[in-house]
Amino acid sequence: MTDGNRVDWFPHPDPSGTIVVYLSYPAGTEGHPSDRPVELHAMAATGGTSWKLAQFWGGQGTINVNSWAPDGRHFAYVAYPLAEQTMRAPS
Numbered sequence: 835m836t837d838g839n840r841v842d843w844f845p846h847p848d849p850s851g852t853i854v855v856y857l858s859y860p861a862g863t864e865g866h867p868s869d870r871p872v873e874l875h876a877m878a879a880t881g882g883t884s885w886k887l888a889q890f891w892g893g894q895g896t897i898n899v900n901s902w903a904p905d906g907r908h909f910a911y912v913a914y915p916l917a918e919q920t921m922r923a924p925s
Contacts, residue, residue: 836877836884841866844897847879848906854879855887855909857897868894874911891915 836842841859843866848855858873859866870893877884890913901910 835881838884840873842875846897846900846902846909848902848909849904850906852879853877853906855897855902857892858886859893866894868892869914872896888913 835845835854839861841861841863843857845854845856847853853876855874855876858875859870863870869891872892873889874887875884876887892913895912897911
């Protein structure tokens with residue numbers, strides 16, 4: 835479905851079948867590992883140019899199951915914040 839140099843996984847068509855959201859890893863990534871910098875992309879189900887929806891730390895587990903709301907207006911995903919971003923030093 836895609837032909838760029840990135841490694842794309844987990845395509846999820848919206849309920850109307852017009853848009854596909856998928857997880858995109860950097861070029862050279864093997865498989866679909868967790869804990870990596872990834873991007874969430876969308877494209878028309880008929881093909882064409884995709885667009886980046888978000889960039890974050892994630893991977894395996896981010897969108898393994900269909901995550902569209904039944905009305906197709908929302909899409910859920912899981913990002914993995916880095917430990918140093920969530921931990922605070924003691925006061």
